Amino acid sequence: HHEKHTEHGAVVRDAIIGFADGLTVPFALTAGLSSIGSSKLVIIGGLAELFAGSISMGLGAYLAALTEKKHYEVEEERERREVEEMPEAEEEEIYEIFQPYGVKRETVRGVVEELKEDKESWVRFMMQFELNLVKPKVSRLYISALVMGLSYLLGGLIPMIPYFAIPNVTKALFVSIGITVVMLLSFGYVKAIVTGTTRKAAVWSAFQTLAVGVLAAAASYGIVRGIDKA
Amino acid sequence: HHEKHTEHGAVVRDAIIGFADGLTVPFALTAGLSSIGSSKLVIIGGLAELFAGSISMGLGAYLAALTEKKHYEVEEERERREVEEMPEAEEEEIYEIFQPYGVKRETVRGVVEELKEDKESWVRFMMQFELNLVKPKVSRLYISALVMGLSYLLGGLIPMIPYFAIPNVTKALFVSIGITVVMLLSFGYVKAIVTGTTRKAAVWSAFQTLAVGVLAAAASYGIVRGIDKA
Numbered sequence: 244h245h246e247k248h249t250e251h252g253a254v255v256r257d258a259i260i261g262f263a264d265g266l267t268v269p270f271a272l273t274a275g276l277s278s279i280g281s282s283k284l285v286i287i288g289g290l291a292e293l294f295a296g297s298i299s300m301g302l303g304a305y306l307a308a309l310t311e312k313k314h315y316e317v318e319e320e321r322e323r324r325e326v327e328e329m330p331e332a333e334e335e336e337i338y339e340i341f342q343p344y345g346v347k348r349e350t351v352r353g354v355v356e357e358l359k360e361d362k363e364s365w366v367r368f369m370m371q372f373e374l375n376l377v378k379p380k381v382s383r384l385y386i387s388a389l390v391m392g393l394s395y396l397l398g399g400l401i402p403m404i405p406y407f408a409i410p411n412v413t414k415a416l417f418v419s420i421g422i423t424v425v426m427l428l429s430f431g432y433v434k435a436i437v438t439g440t441t442r443k444a445a446v447w448s449a450f451q452t453l454a455v456g457v458l459a460a461a462a463s464y465g466i467v468r469g470i471d472k473a
Numbered sequence: 474h475h476e477k478h479t480e481h482g483a484v485v486r487d488a489i490i491g492f493a494d495g496l497t498v499p500f501a502l503t504a505g506l507s508s509i510g511s512s513k514l515v516i517i518g519g520l521a522e523l524f525a526g527s528i529s530m531g532l533g534a535y536l537a538a539l540t541e542k543k544h545y546e547v548e549e550e551r552e553r554r555e556v557e558e559m560p561e562a563e564e565e566e567i568y569e570i571f572q573p574y575g576v577k578r579e580t581v582r583g584v585v586e587e588l589k590e591d592k593e594s595w596v597r598f599m600m601q602f603e604l605n606l607v608k609p610k611v612s613r614l615y616i617s618a619l620v621m622g623l624s625y626l627l628g629g630l631i632p633m634i635p636y637f638a639i640p641n642v643t644k645a646l647f648v649s650i651g652i653t654v655v656m657l658l659s660f661g662y663v664k665a666i667v668t669g670t671t672r673k674a675a676v677w678s679a680f681q682t683l684a685v686g687v688l689a690a691a692a693s694y695g696i697v698r699g700i701d702k703a
Contacts, residue, residue: 264529264533267525267529267533268522268525268526268529271521271522271525271529272518272521272522272525275521275525276517276518276521279517283700284514286700287506287509287696287697287700287701288502288506288518290696290700291501291502291505291506291692291693291694291696291697292498292501292502292522292693294689294692294693294696295497295498295501295502295505295689295690295692295693296498296689298685298688298689298692299494299497299498299501299685299686299689302684302685302688303494303497303685306678306681306682306685310665310668310670310674310678313670313674314668314669314670317669317670317671341584343594343597344588344591344594344595344597344598345587345588345590345591345594346584346587346588347587350583350584350586350587351584353580353583354571354576354580354581354584356580357575357576357577357580358574358575358576360575361574361575364573364574364575365574367573367574368574372602375605375607377605435540438540438544439544439547440540440543440544440547441547444540444543448536448540451536452536454532455528455529455532455533455536456529458528458532459524459525459526459528459529460525462521462524462525462528463521463522463524463525464521466517466520466521466524467517467521470513470516470517470520471517
């Protein structure tokens with residue numbers, strides 16, 4: 244017997260998230276800009292947003308993960324200090340951890356005594372069960388940020404290819420819409436599957452992902468048309 | 474004695490994140506587009522990206538949180554089934570939870586016996602300590618998504634105001650840069666402070682946030698100039 248958990252590669256998950264995000268905003272922007280009628284403008288605006296967005300996403304993810312790591316280290320240091328300087332208070336916190344589950348003090352006392360024997364274990368126990376913090380792995384920070392930034396770039400680039408290949412902007416727009424609808428549905432589905440949902444939930448996710456893309460594109464198109472006329 | 478944890482309002486945190494993201498990509502895009510020389514184009518492209526981005530961000534956050542909630546419910550249902558049908562295996566898992574912290578089996582046995590008395594408590598214990606999953610609150614999903622989408626909108630709108638107010642595109646660009654540099658530094662700082670870091674780390678975060686904005690804007694500007702000339 245073993246639990247089936249959602250332990251798919253975190254890398255795959257980052258790629259899916261970056262890709263799905265890249266499919267939405269750059270597509271919406273190019274769809275809106277296309278209504279002005281210039282392929283060159285669509286490509287300029289689209290690529291500018293795409294590279295700015297992937298830099299922001301990749302670097303942003305890296306910095307956020309770095310902050311989490313620092314936060315973990317700060318809290319770990321604090322727990323070490325408290326285990327040294329205020330052990331009775333820390334012991335009391337162990338009782339408080341078990342109290343909501345109906346486990347009596349006398350029963351927990353044995354656990355408390357054994358945890359106290361090894362201060363490093365005690366600290367790790369408090370990090371996990373009191374603060375609910377997991378130790379972030381450094382190498383994964385770089386990989387995660389790189390994967391997310393690059394997959395955002397790829398996700399946004401594919402719907403733009405028609406504008407490079409097809410001179411007529413309106414035709415390019417329709418091909419772009421076709422490609423993007425298929426990709427939004429596919430990736431909405433895959434995104435849900437890799438987080439361990441049922442097939443039914445994944446189909447629902449596919450249409451939700453499509454809906455977000457459609458709404459974003461409609462807003463973008465509406466704004467461009469509205470301002471262009473005014 | 475009480476632990477100083479990073480329990481600032483989740484709403485404040487969402488607002489900070491949305492705002493900081495909104496400051497980066499829309500600003501980068503408008504800075505790049507400004508090099509073409511038309512205020513109207515900057516406003517059109519900027520607003521299109523802004524609304525598409527805030528819709529994508531807000532709705533995306535909502536859908537992701539909904540998926541997490543569903544995931545929690547699926548796992549909770551599985552644990553309930555396993556507690557009913559395979560209690561010995563679940564008991565074994567409790568021993569495995571404590572084993573890395575050096576707590577002996579005989580000591581844990583008392584905890585196991587008391588957890589078994591109330592199946593709901595037992596399930597909740599496994600959710601928390603085996604799967605490390607926290608029950609998401611529904612109301613916060615809506616608020617979180619709304620706050621993130623709206624603060625992205627606000628974050629992106631403020632650097633664009635000069636383009637509405639100042640007819641000369643280049644002048645507007647410089648004012649926009651000035652406003653955005655100040656805001657990126659401020660919000661990089663505040664973003665770190667609300668997650669509980671030291672002042673020194675917050676200053677570092679301020680400059681990192683600025684750096685991401687500068688890099689994104691430089692990429693955008695470079696691309697627009699490069700393609701416009703080609």
